[in-house]
Amino acid sequence: MAEPIFRGIENHYFGLNFGLRYNFVQPRCRLVPYVSGGVGLGWIDSHPDISGGQGQDFTFNILAAAGLAYELSERWKVEVGILYEHLSNGGQTDPNPSLNLLGPQLGVTHSF
Numbered sequence: 001m002a003e004p005i006f007r008g009i010e011n012h013y014f015g016l017n018f019g020l021r022y023n024f025v026q027p028r029c030r031l032v033p034y035v036s037g038g039v040g041l042g043w044i045d046s047h048p049d050i051s052g053g054q055g056q057d058f059t060f061n062i063l064a065a066a067g068l069a070y071e072l073s074e075r076w077k078v079e080v081g082i083l084y085e086h087l088s089n090g091g092q093t094d095p096n097p098s099l100n101l102l103g104p105q106l107g108v109t110h111s112f
Contacts, residue, residue, distance in 0.1 A: 001042070008099075009053045013087065015042020017063050030071040034081070037064045044087065044099075055093025062086040065105055079107040 003013045019038015026032075040061045047053035067081015083105040088098035 005044075005099075009047045009050055010044050010099075013042055013044045013059075015059070015061050016040045017061055019063060023069070032069045032071065032077075033067070034069060034079075035064075035066045038062075042087070048093065052097055054087075054089065054099070055096055056089050058089060058092070059087045060090050061088075067105060069109070075111045077109040077111075079105070079109065081105040 001013070001015050001017060005011055005013060017038045017040035019036055019040075021034055021036035024033045040063075042059050042061055043057050044054050044059050046055065046057045048055045063083065063085050065081050065083045067079055069077045069079040071077050081104070083101075083103060085101040086098065087101075089096055
């Protein structure tokens with residue numbers, strides 16, 4: 001994952017996330033609701049010397065999402081959902097302000 005940060009002290013985040021996704025598939029239905037969640041690690045451009053900044057570059061992440069996928073064809077899908085994300089260094093520094101994000105998730109998927 002690569003994410004810009006538009007508000008606050010930090011500017012960008014790069015990370016990896018490993019998780020599961022459950023698709024509520026119904027036979028012959030093109031609309032597929034889903035939920036997903038995962039954990040991972042990453043790197044943020046921290047500013048520990050500024051009040052409210054992250055204490056270090058290394059972080060952990062937790063993601064949770066829910067949404068709908070619409071099957072355009074057997075190989076193509078479009079998706080819309082909502083994503084919650086928590087970034088924290090797991091208490092490795094004090095203070096550990098963490099970041100909590102909530103926002104839209106849009107996607108296009110092609111299966112090979």
